[in-house]
Amino acid sequence: MPADTPPLIECQNLTRSYTLGTQRMLSRSAERPTVTALDTISISIDRGEVVGLSGPSGSGKSTLLHLIAGLDTPTSGTVTFDGTDLKTLSGRRRTKHRLENVGIVFQHFHLLDALSARGNVALPLVELGIKKRDRRVRAKELLEAVGLGDRITHKPAQLSGGEQQRVAIARALVTNPRLVIADEPTGELDTETGAQVLDRFKSVAEDTAIVLATHDPETLAIADRVISLRDGKLVADTSKSADISESGPRSQTESVSSQSNSVQ
Numbered sequence: 001m002p003a004d005t006p007p008l009i010e011c012q013n014l015t016r017s018y019t020l021g022t023q024r025m026l027s028r029s030a031e032r033p034t035v036t037a038l039d040t041i042s043i044s045i046d047r048g049e050v051v052g053l054s055g056p057s058g059s060g061k062s063t064l065l066h067l068i069a070g071l072d073t074p075t076s077g078t079v080t081f082d083g084t085d086l087k088t089l090s091g092r093r094r095t096k097h098r099l100e101n102v103g104i105v106f107q108h109f110h111l112l113d114a115l116s117a118r119g120n121v122a123l124p125l126v127e128l129g130i131k132k133r134d135r136r137v138r139a140k141e142l143l144e145a146v147g148l149g150d151r152i153t154h155k156p157a158q159l160s161g162g163e164q165q166r167v168a169i170a171r172a173l174v175t176n177p178r179l180v181i182a183d184e185p186t187g188e189l190d191t192e193t194g195a196q197v198l199d200r201f202k203s204v205a206e207d208t209a210i211v212l213a214t215h216d217p218e219t220l221a222i223a224d225r226v227i228s229l230r231d232g233k234l235v236a237d238t239s240k241s242a243d244i245s246e247s248g249p250r251s252q253t254e255s256v257s258s259q260s261n262s263v264q
């Protein structure tokens with residue numbers, strides 16, 4: 001890759017606040033309370049990088065994933081994907097960008113009840129205009145890769161939670177996206193299946209960037225780098241390859257202070 005290639009994802013001073021309640025619940029002059037879910041986060045993610053996102057419940061992991069995926073827009077700051085500021089895209093172009101470039105595994109899977117496992121996995125390919133025969137072949141290939149080759153015609157209601165999760169993972173990978181975002185991708189899986197799924201993620205990662213939010217140490221262990229959040233702030237950004245530098249091992253604190261622009 002040329003040295004001047006920009007990172008795949010660049011987040012600059014990303015802040016996302018939510019305004020709570022409705023004005024009707026308060027007196028006219030009272031300000032509605034706000035929650036700052038993410039507070040001036042600046043990170044960049046390269047092609048092929050596997051990034052783990054850790055932090056306690058409510059620390060802002062899902063909020064950051066949604067912003068990086070272009071599912072949500074920041075209150076302030078920017079998310080740039082391969083040089084394009086997502087804020088400059090119209091709603092339609094943002095949807096097209098997600099469809100073409102981003103695979104998403106949601107915490108609650110979001111499968112369509114009426115479709116088979118194969119139909120669910122093939123769905124993004126319908127929207128991309130891929131021919132039915134090719135869609136079916138590709139969806140079957142992905143379902144086999146996540147160990148569900150014998151479940152392709154099952155509907156979600158006929159599948160266990162772990163199986164539904166694997167369908168969601170296959171669907172996220174079916175378009176060969178440049179970025180995969182996953183919220184607790186192994187939460188429903190037993191240890192062995194979880195390990196298989198992580199292998200699958202790792203094998204697509206050659207030039208696909210993967211960002212995984214998780215509480216699971218085994219999932220974090222596959223990451224090249226772990227970003228830790230607390231109360232919406234970046235508290236550590238630890239790269240495994242950067243652990244041993246010329247001046248010796250790099251501690252988390254040093255790693256954080258090297259990003260002092262984003263840690264306030």
Ligand SMILES: Nc1ncnc2c1ncn2[C@@H]1O[C@H](COP(=O)(O)OP(=O)(O)OP(=O)(O)O)[C@@H](O)[C@H]1O
Pocket residue numbers: 018019035036037055056057058059060061062063064
């Ligand atoms: N739609 C919303 N409206 C109001 N507050 C929200 C909304 N979404 C998230 N929050 C708040 O933002 C903060 C960060 O939430 P977020 O879901 O990003 O955390 P998380 O680290 O993913 O948590 P978990 O590990 O439990 O999934 C929390 O305080 C949460 O209550």
